[in-house]
Amino acid sequence: MKAAKGKGAARRDSREALKVVDDRKVGKRKAATKPEKSSKRQTKKEKLAKKDPNKPKRPPSAFFVFLEEFRKTFKKENPNVKAVSAVGKAGGEKWKSMSEAEKAPYEAKAAKRKSEYEKVMNAYNKKQESMADDGDEESERSKSEEIEEEEEEEEDDDDD
């Protein structure tokens, strides 16, 4: 549980300012945010210690792609609102109010990121197999890094 960490003061402050937590229709999701079963929810540190630093990060969903842009807009319109939770909330509301057509470009981007993720994941999986088969971690990692760099170039190249 997060509050148990004692850092609650920080977010309590934020929460009061945000007037959060009214309708938890996505209570399921909230479970992740409010991990009463702390045994399941590992800290970033624990995860970092456990997981492969080479493991590709999950691709952002359409909502997250939208959120990237929304944050910039939100900051401009609300320069004094710095709470990320406020941005998340506002973004969520905006997202819901958007039409499918408005969401389309973000979904397209998300799909693109997803396909890239699949490619990287593929390489990562191969790397894992190779590592299990052979211990040539260094070269395999380099391979993976190469792929990731390629992805970045591709993205840069096909920006529009």
Add this chain to the structure above:
DNA sequence: GGCATGATTGTTGGA
């Protein structure tokens, strides 16, 4: 100084 937390939705991966 560094890490955890807060909110949001969508997607992934594991059981």
Add this chain to the structure above:
DNA sequence: TCCAACAATCATGCC
């Protein structure tokens, strides 16, 4: 099939 975890963001507070 269901559910938990995680993806980005960053000011803030605690240790």
